[in-house]
Amino acid sequence: xxxxxxxxxxxxxxxxxxxxxxxxxxxxxxxxxxxxxxxxxxxxxxxxxxxxxxxxxxxxxxxxxxxxxxxxxxxxxxxxxxxxxxxxxxxxxxxxxxxxxxxxxxxxxxxxxxxxxxxxxxxxxxxxxxxxxxxxxxxxxxxxxxxxxxxxxxxxxxxxxxxxxxxxxx
Numbered sequence: 001x002x003x004x005x006x007x008x009x010x011x012x013x014x015x016x017x018x019x020x021x022x023x024x025x026x027x028x029x030x031x032x033x034x035x036x037x038x039x040x041x042x043x044x045x046x047x048x049x050x051x052x053x054x055x056x057x058x059x060x061x062x063x064x065x066x067x068x069x070x071x072x073x074x075x076x077x078x079x080x081x082x083x084x085x086x087x088x089x090x091x092x093x094x095x096x097x098x099x100x101x102x103x104x105x106x107x108x109x110x111x112x113x114x115x116x117x118x119x120x121x122x123x124x125x126x127x128x129x130x131x132x133x134x135x136x137x138x139x140x141x142x143x144x145x146x147x148x149x150x151x152x153x154x155x156x157x158x159x160x161x162x163x164x165x166x167x168x169x170x
Contacts (some may be wrong), residue, residue: 006156018159028041029042048130054069063154078090087122132148
């Protein structure tokens with residue numbers, strides 16, 4: 001199967017086969033991945049595998065996608081603690097180290113695409129939880145993720161297949 005590239009530009013344009021939308025990126029803009037640090041609010045430049053999709057089953061039907069789709073539960077989190085051996089991985093709650101909740105009330109994680117950034121293997125402090133997810137209605141900046149409207153994200157995951165990549169460019 002041929003790898004297809006999906007693209008998010010620093011100007012806030014997201015493109016995929018047969019689709020495009022505006023998107024939000026990190027509050028600190030984009031940064032070379034070699035300089036990315038945990039908590040800097042920057043989106044790492046580069047090309048990242050689209051690993052899997054998480055969705056809130058109480059709010060959405062399973063999305064039509066060829067990517068692995070996993071229903072979220074209230075006990076799912078993502079470790080963002082550089083001191084933890086579980087850094088930048090899915091964790092079960094309760095979890096002692098610092099982590100992000102994936103079951104959010106604000107709807108931003110109703111649909112999430114996990115990107116293969118800093119995960120093979122994770123390097124402590126180089127950034128975690130770089131996802132594509134649902135944007136705020138005003139497309140306000142993220143903490144480093146790529147965000148777009150729910151309808152656009154559903155269309156994007158519908159076009160995505162294992163081996164496809166998201167390229168973040170200037």
